[in-house]
Amino acid sequence: MNLVDLFNISLSERKDKLALQFGDEHFTFGDVDARSNRMANLLKAKGFVSGDRICVYLENCVEIIDIFLACVKTGIIFVPVNILYKEREMTHILTDADPKALIAKGEIPCDYQVWQLADIIEEVKHQPNTKPSVLLTGDNPATLIYTSGTTGASKGAILTHNNFMANGINLNACWKITEADRFLLALPLFHVHALGNGIMCWLLSGCTMKLLPRFEHGKAAEEFLTFKPTLFFGVPTIYIRLLDQPEDVARQIGANARLFVCGSAPLPAHILQEFQGKYGHVILERYGMTETLMNIGNPYVGERRPGSIGFPLPGISAKIILPDGREAGFDEEGEVHIKGPNVCAGYWRREQATAEAFSNGYFKTGDMGVMSADGYFTLKGRKSDLIISGGFNIYPREIEDFLLEQAGVAEAAVVGVPHETRGEMPVAYIVPDVGFDAALIEEKCKNAFASFKVPRSFITVENLPRTALGKVQKHLLPKP
Secondary structure (H helix, E strand, C coil): CCCHHHHHHHHHHCCCCCCECCCEEEEEEHHHHHHHHHHHHHHHCCCCCCCCCCEEEECHHHHHCCCHHHHHHHCCCEEEECCCCCCHHHHHHHHHHCCCCEEEEECCCCCEEEEEHHHHHHHHCCCCCCCCCCEEEEEEEEEEEEEECCCCCCCEEEHHHHHHHHHHHHHHCCCCCCCCCCEEECCCCCHHHHHHHHHHHHHHHCCEEECCCCCCHHHHHHHHHHHCEEEEECCCCHHHHHHHCHHHHHHHHHHHHEEEECCCCCCCCCHHHHHHHHHCCEEEEEECCCEEEEEECCCCCCCCCCCCCEEEEECEEEECCCCCCCCCEEECCCEEEEEEECCCCCCCCCHHHHHEECCCEEEEEEECCCEECCEEEEEEEEHHCCCCEECHHHHEHHHHHHHHHCCEEEEEEEEEEHHHHHHCEEEEEEEEECCCCHHHHHHHHHHHHHHHHCCCCEECCCCCEEEECCEEHHHHHCCC
């Protein structure tokens, strides 16, 4: 079985049901099917065959869905590219993926042959909407999705039809997503959060989805109140902005909704609690990666524990591994290792990196965490972020979470800087809010932490460099 077989439950069996809204446009599942068939036939007419790559550098639009589904139906490998990427990042991906074509709208930030979206839209009108006939299995690659590159050059994770199917089936089952849901999607389709979770849940469940070009704070209330979604996927930065809504608006949005999900970056516990107080919902926090789609999640029914990511999803094994290779005991910190049908087939054209990413059949996530005696997993930070000061381990997230609880701190990031005698020392970068007092913050840190964890300095910045999904790019912070 491949993705087409599962998607057909909606594309064919629900062909007359409203599937998608984008702006003023409305499409049934039959429309979505026919549009992607025409796109598939256009790509075949242009010489594409199964295994070829096509890069897409576009803001959210219906055509991205057309192209993705056309690729799924033909075996072409879909390669979405972050629209915030500049010349160096774009050139790296285009060189590495070696696509047969790049589809974009307008200028791109590097020297490469581009198929303009406007031309594609015109050409596809003349193609038949007959279904392509290509033999594909679940092991066929569906996409190459490049890691966010927060510490170095990004790698292309090979995600198969089986990976996407396992992920979508899990999420719909665990989060009770059905065709009765109304799903508002404001996340970028170039990222696995929207593509691997959002699009999968939509097409497998047959719910009605409204796709936004992007999340816009000023338009958020109108979008929620007019569409009345029961389901919403977001990232911490979005939920922080939603806290700006007036109490009456928040109550209305919450009254229509069934589930709010957060991922892609850690959600501060106090944001979860503030959101619950204002919207009447406990955000369901979960954990996933480009290479593995979704791994672990808080329960739909049961305790959604603040700061925790919950339990491994069905069919997925997770364990905490200590530096010496032993499995950790309860509440012992180590690296999270994952095994399951969600894990990618490896990195594109990087055999060594693929081999290094696995141990005893488990994928090494690079995330540090602990498991409690009752099975909840909690992340402590990236292994690569670990600060070793005078022989003591410091996990920046512990300090960052504390700083975010303090008045006058809008955003915070902690990194290690070289030190003559201790090896490294933590330094805090803070986006100040009203009432920020560095001396008071330092005093509170001294009262809360062992001396080696207290940042040696508190540097104020206008903003923290982030990826499109809100992950802080610590390597881009100014040097202290």
